[in-house]
Amino acid sequence: MKPPPFELHRPTSVEEVLSLLAEHGDDAKVLAGGQSLIPLLNFRLARPEVLVDINRVTELDRISASPDGGISIGALTRQAAVEASELAVTRNPLLGDALRLVAHPQIRNRGTFGGSVAHADPAAELPVAIVATDATVSVRSRGGERRIPAGEFFVSHLTTVMADDELLVSVDLPAVPERCGTAFEEFARRSGDYALGGAAAVVALRSDGSCASAALALLGAGDVPIRAREAESAVVGRPIDAASAAEAARQAVRDTSPISNMHGDADYRRRVVEAMVERALLKAAGRAEARSS
Amino acid sequence: MKQEVSISINGTVYERTIDVRMLLSDFIRHEARLTGTHVGCEHGVCGACTVQLDGEPVRSCIMLAIQAEGHELRTVESLANGVDGELHPLQQAFHETHALQCGYCTAGILMSIEPLVESGEPLDEERVREALSGNLCRCTGYQQIVEAVLLAAARRAEAVE
Incomplete structure (x- = not known):
């Protein structure tokens, strides 16, 4: 539960950081806030020979x-x-x-x-x-x-x-679209834990209330964040209501493969993500409406 | 790899030669001998080791000691006026509402919540629970902790008026 030994560098400029990274290659890890890396070191899951601490590189703040x-x-x-x-x-x-x-x-x-x-x-x-x-x-x-x-x-x-x-x-x-609403919904077993599933939505509405554009990204649906492009196209041009949101959510998770582990299997997680897409879409649409009225 | 460091805790500067991999929590406890800061999970989950870095609550178990150079640290020892002196109003409220049982998590909770209470921001239960979501307590069920924080905040607001 203590970090393994490493060589520490504490540069003060981006140029210095880049020289250190060029010199040490994959022996080096960049240490920023350390809120993920130091736990990994404490667990000895990571054993970099060199740490490049960038906390003094104020130009990046x-x-x-x-x-x-x-x-x-x-x-x-x-x-x-x-x-x-x-x-x-x-x-x-x-x-x-x-x-x-x-x-x-x-x-x-x-x-x-x-x-x-x-x-x-x-x-x-x-x-x-x-x-x-x-x-x-x-x-x-x-x-x-x-x-x-x-x-x-x-x-x-x-x-x-x-x-x-x-x-x-x-x-x-970039700038978000005009008359848009956003929402980020997730489900975690305890507040602040890594979520089992989640979704982000950015929704812009036309003056008639129909969806002008939608962006949907999924958390925990695969091994990277996933943009649900087909589901986005499915809601554009339609009003976002319970039916269209549920349909888009089903479509968003259709071909996803969440991981399975002791906190939830893939099927369960897929259903969690689906529910989060639905909630995020409805919330974002509601906020877009509130902004434009 | 060893290095000389000079770290300021509660206004006292501690000069030591340490291994660069030493965690801040270990520096505070083993080098500065300030054992009020407790170490629980040692991977940033339980919040017991929370201290203030330039006034902001941070986990001392997932920060290197050497990274505290040039910053001002505060630990729970800074709250009361000496060992037998008057308790900090927040500690007094914890005492009165029975907001601790074993007390292991208390130092971290106090250091997490103190800046929020001192900010004078109007607090309600939801805000307090959000601010303390990163501090685990296995004894109390949190109810009295929330009550203590709200009590301290109410007293502070009264005193300011």
Whole structure:
């Protein structure tokens, strides 16, 4: 229950971090908030030879407005800081919905936005939120910067497209559609635990009340966050009511394969995710209506 | 890999040479000898080891001691006025409402909730339960803990008026 020995580096600039990552390759792990990595070290599930602590790289701790109406969040920004940012949660209300569900306040005080995205836990909320809102993840190495659509960033359980020498530097979230409502619904056995299943919805309505656009992303339905494109198309053009939401939810989980473990088997989890899609759609539509009336 | 560190806890600076892998919770208990901070699960789930880093509650068992350099830490020892002195109003409320039995989780709960009570934000049961969702207590069933926090908050509001 104590971390195994490691060599520790505490750089103060992105350039230094990139040099260290280039030098140590897959022997190194980046330490941001540590709210997932240090438990893994304490359990000895991870035994990196080198830790690169980025907590002194203050240039990565920022939230800024983008010209397109969206926001850009530096990787080291604490989750609590995003939650408390008027700019962030006004421009992307789904972030506020999602962050309230991320573990507990004490964890969010330390946990970082970029850390949660880079950790790529399929049961984590932030990866689902950035997939639902078509964010772009920027990663940098000494060779340059890559901008990766969130939907292509996650490869499998705890695995992303990032190479060993790349550092996640920021996540850019575009403006959400006008007259839209958002919702993040999940079911966990205890408040703050990793959820058994969940869903994020961003719904924009036309003036006649029918759905103009919908984005749906699933939590815990597979080993990465899943965009339910077919279910999205199924609700567009229709009013979002109990019947259309239930139909979309059924469709959203049709071909998914959640994991089975002692907390719930795949069938049960699929039904949980389905129920969360239904709830998220109805809640998001209700909020969109409230905003436009 | 060892390194010299200088860590400020409750206004006292502790200078030690430690292994870089030392957890903050172990530094607080074994190096600074402040044993009010308790260690439960040691993987960030139970909240017993919660301390304040620059005024914000964090888990000391999932942070490296060396990362506390340059920050101000507060532990439960900072609350009461000395060992035999007056209790902090929050501790006094816990005492009066029987908000602890074995007391193992109490230090973490106090350090988690103190900034919220001191913020003066109007509190209700739901808000308190949300703020304490990351602290496990196996004795009380939480009811009296919530009552204690609301009592302390009500007294603070009265005193401010």
